Amino acid sequence: MEIRHHGIAVSPGVAIGPAFVIDTEGVRITHQTVAADQAPGEVARLRKxxxxxxxxxxxxxxxITALHGPAIGNIFAAQGSVIEDSGFREQIEALVRSQLYSAEYAVSRVIREFVRRLEEFKGPEHHRAEVRRRAKDFIDIERQILALLQGDNLEPFSELTEPVVVLATDLLPSETADFSPRTVHAFATESGGATSHTAILAGALEIPAVVGIGRFLSxxxxxxxVIVDGEEGILIINPDESTLARYEEKRTAERSRADRCDSLRDKPxxxxxxIPVRLLGNIELAQEAAHCLERGAEGVGLYxxxxxxxxxxxxxxxxxxxEAYRQVVQTLGPTRPVVIRTLDLGADKFTSATGGAGEKNPFLGLRSVRLCLRKLDLFKTQLRALLRVATLGNVRVMFPMxxxxxxxxxxxxxxxxxxxDLEDAGIxxxxxxxxxxxxxxxxxxLMADVLAREVDFFSIGTNDLIQYTLAADRNNESVAHLYNxxxxAVLRLIKRVVDAAEKEQIEVNVCxxxxxxxxxxPLLVGLGLRQLSVTPRKVPEIKRVIRQLRVDEARRLADQCxxxxxxxxxxxxxxxxLRRILPEAAD
Structure with missing residues (x-):
């Protein structure tokens, strides 16, 4: 019988394949205590x-840093610092000596106590998200050490020979690190959010993923x-014949469209x-710069x-x-543009940089450039790195919000x-x-005419511009219909910004x-945009539409709108x- 579950879509695409269910029980602990004369041996096993x-x-x-860049590599740096903490290990050893616990049971007792304390944290939601990530790191460490103590294999993906769809309660960093798109075609998890480790890695690997589904493994x-629809956030278990046929058709259409678009990669x-319309890529991780080149982007419009x-x-x-910025510049070469946006922490993100108590209305509070101007040391650190790396290529800095x-x-x-400061230091x-x-x-x-005299380029962030113009949070189901x-009103603001940029002869982009x-x-080209920045996988599709346009027709279209x-x-x-210009793109 077909069963459908809905979750958070974090990486688009459709995958169909056999389910590979990850064991949710972890490593079993066969005995809790040992005889007194066995305690020294348990300590030795533990240290090893x-x-x-x-x-x-x-x-x-x-x-992982070599494969996916330093940002993801930092996950394992954080775990390594915990494992190498002598105080942490000594706390476990003390339980073996004083309570005669087995090495496995002592590890589990200490780590589970850490996790319990973290899970009891009652701070603001954006702080709790980081605390949950830390708790999962501890659980990951527990599984790794228990596996070493018991000689178990915690690398299930290394033995895969056929493509699968991974299903799990959650996926830990050590599990997702070895995913290969050749064998893991998609994944879905009961827990997790849009900023979780697994979600971010799915985007970097470009495999469909849905997280935060709730209980479904039973x-x-x-x-x-199973079918994973990473566009709509749907997991389908045991699809019936009509559903399977429909999604097979959808997957085939996606592949066909991708093949057609890929043929345009090297075309202008x-x-x-x-009339040239430059296409750039939006990236979050350094390794995604390579995806930009593979799709025919002319640079990075938003890092x-x-x-x-x-x-x-x-x-x-x-x-x-x-180092993170240098990796992108080296991948793209010295002439392609790399636009690096300074820290843009929002109400839906968390970092050690925010600190403090939660805000009643964080989307209108201390976020983004406001936070940076409050925490000058943090801001200057990033600006120093930007100025230094700019000597290696066509780097540009962009201030958000x-x-x-x-x-x-x-x-x-x-x-x-x-x-x-850099001049004085001789750097x-x-x-x-x-x-x-x-x-x-x-x-x-509204002040674009004045701002245009202050900068070298504009980049229109339509996500927030729509949200703030229409006072509608797209993540709030009650008002999401207003987010359009x-x-x-949104179109008139975009036109106003484009006109101001043209008057001062500066570049303007939409990211x-x-x-x-x-x-x-067609609308954006008609409004006067000659540069667009999109996720790398979207570059060929947008290029295909652009190549079918005529500017005079696009202008008339925009005027009517x-x-x-x-x-x-x-x-x-x-x-x-769009049906008239490119019928299949409107489907």
Whole structure:
């Protein structure tokens, strides 16, 4: 019988395959106590297990950093620091000596007590998310050490020879680190969120994933046919014939579309009448820069740096910033642009940088550039790394969430102070670093004519611009219907920003989700955009639409939209136009 479950879609795509169910019980502890004369032997076993675990953590960090970049490698650095903490190990050894616990039972008792305390944390939700991640790190450490003590194999994916869909209560860092898209075609988990380790890694690997589904493992057995729809956030167990046929057709269409689009990779991104429209990539992890090149992007239009702050109990160092940015620049080469957005922590994100108590209305509170201007040491550390790495390529800095001219000028003043510090220290840096600002709140859009005289480029963040303009949180089901990219108010603000940029002859880009939807490509080109930044996998699809456009037609289309009164009218009109321009893209 077909069973459907809904969760959080964290990585798009469709996968169909046999279920590979991860054991949720962990490693069994066969005995709790030992005889008094066995205690020294238990301590020796314990020390050996910790020694091997520490070595493996160091090796994992090096290996995963090489594969996926330093941000993900830091997960294992955090685990390694716990394993190598002599006080932590001595606490476990003390239980063996005083209570005559077996090494396994002592490990479990100590770690489970840590986890219990973490789970009892009652702080704000964005703090609890980080605490939950820390608890899972401890559980991962427990499983690794118990496996070493008992000689068990905790690497189930290393033996896979056929493609599977992984299903689990949750996936720990040590489990997801060895995922290969060749054998793990998708995964779904009962717990987890959009910023969890597994979600972020799924995006980096470009495999479909759904998390936070709730209890479903009791409904599935290993080998059952399952479908993961990473676009809609759906897991289907034992699909019936009609569902399976429909999703097979959808998967085939996706592959066919991908093949057609991939053939455009090396062709220019220009309209049918020869007007260039530059396509750049949005990335969160350094290794995603390679995905940009594979899809034919001309550079990186948005490098989000928040992940550098996750999985850490302290803020990243200047050198950690530098190494992450350098990896992207080296991948893209010295001429392709790399736009690095400074720290943009929001109400839905957590890091050690925020600290303090929760806010009653965090989306309108101390976030993004406001936080950076409050925590100057944190901000200067990132700016120093940016200025240094800019000597290696075409690096640009972009300030997010600017709402007033004063805020932007404060950021520029701080940047100049950091330049002076580097100059005094004799450290090489790029003096004429290109500076831009995000336009993502209505006040910035309304003051775009003034802001344009202060910067070298604009980047329109449509996600927040829509949210703040329409006062509608897209994650709130009660008002999500109001969140609409085609609302005339939003379109008029975008047009105002583009006109201000053109007047001052500065570049203007769109880097929100709107730029990655084929439906909106003709409209954005018609509004005057000549640069779009999208997730790497969207580049070929958007290029295909652009190559079918003529600028004069796009302008007429945009003018008609600007004169419409409702989002429904605009949306319906755009769908009709896309069917005419490129019928299969409108499906």
């Amino acid at each position: 297990a910790f020694e091997v675990a520490a070595t493996e953590a160091r090796e994992n960090r090096l290996r 409904d599935v057995s290993g080998g059952d046919v 991104s220009a309209t049918g009448d020869g 989000r740096t928040e992940f550098l702050y996750l999985n850490k109990t302290t803020d990243p160092t200047e050198q950690e910033h530098f 600017i709402s007033t001219v004063e805020e932007l000028r404060q950021c520029k003043t701080l940047l100049n102070e950091v330049k002076e 090489p840096f790029k003096r004429d670093l290109s500076v831009g600002t995000m336009i993502e709140v209505p006040s910035a859009a 990219a085609t609302d005339p 929100g989700e709107m730029s990655g939807e084929p439906l909106y490509a 600007l004169n419409m009164e409702t989002a429904r009218q605009v949306g319906s009109f755009l769908r009709d136009q």
